[in-house]
Amino acid sequence: MKTIIIVGGSKGIGKAIAQKLLPTHHIINISRTEPEYTHDNLTHHTCDILEDDLPELDKADGLVYCPGSINLKPISRLSLDEFRADFEINVLGAVKSIQKYLDILKKGDKPSIVLFSTVAAKLGMPFHASVAASKSGVEGLVKSLGAEMATTLRINAIAPTVTDTDLASKLLRNEKMIENITERHPLKKFLKPEEVADMAEFLLSEKAASISGQVFELDCGIVTFKI
Numbered sequence: 001m002k003t004i005i006i007v008g009g010s011k012g013i014g015k016a017i018a019q020k021l022l023p024t025h026h027i028i029n030i031s032r033t034e035p036e037y038t039h040d041n042l043t044h045h046t047c048d049i050l051e052d053d054l055p056e057l058d059k060a061d062g063l064v065y066c067p068g069s070i071n072l073k074p075i076s077r078l079s080l081d082e083f084r085a086d087f088e089i090n091v092l093g094a095v096k097s098i099q100k101y102l103d104i105l106k107k108g109d110k111p112s113i114v115l116f117s118t119v120a121a122k123l124g125m126p127f128h129a130s131v132a133a134s135k136s137g138v139e140g141l142v143k144s145l146g147a148e149m150a151t152t153l154r155i156n157a158i159a160p161t162v163t164d165t166d167l168a169s170k171l172l173r174n175e176k177m178i179e180n181i182t183e184r185h186p187l188k189k190f191l192k193p194e195e196v197a198d199m200a201e202f203l204l205s206e207k208a209a210s211i212s213g214q215v216f217e218l219d220c221g222i223v224t225f226k227i
Contacts, residue, residue, distance in 0.1 A: 146213025
């Protein structure tokens with residue numbers, strides 16, 4: 001049974017990934033809040049990724065870094081501190097996690113890392129300057145580390161469009177907003193967390209053994225199509 005570290009596995013996409021993997025994997029969840037679910041294969045460590053020392057672990061075959069931000073404002077209203085905060089949670093938190101667990105991952109069974117970007121890193125979208133800048137940093141990290149560790153482990157990223165989680169609740173707070181977001185996507189839908197979890201499961205698995213350094217857009221067509 002493989003051991004997968006999920007940073008931010010108590011809520012949202014991280015929770016969906018954990019629940020998807022738990023029947024067949026040992027999941028180590030590192031999060032500020034305890035998960036509301038339990039399982040014999042689940043171990044939880046309460047930790048603030050930016051403030052606390054990460055727990056010492058002795059085994060891991062995969063790492064998924066889920067924390068992120070959706071800070072949507074005009075550039076004139078975004079402070080430098082907000083840019084720094086978004087960069088810290090999206091990029092530096094991922095770097096901190098990778099550096100902490102790289103040695104045990106290298107010893108793992110066909111190890112793999114999954115990070116998260118956003119469709120806004122590819123598709124120019126108003127009010128996304130801070131999150132797009134930080135997530136573009138994540139994509140650069142994936143490319144660079146994919147090359148650096150090509151013979152050791154794989155690293156990829158998922159770039160979802162709007163996903164029905166607490167993080168995106170402000171974008172989906174009423175029926176009109178849900179209708180508008182649905183209509184903006186060529187597939188006339190947005191994402192469920194379980195769909196993102198399916199992609200993460202694939203990228204962690206040996207079915208993706210030849211895939212590294214890639215960013216997969218789960219975009220419901222919004223980046224790819226103009227219809």
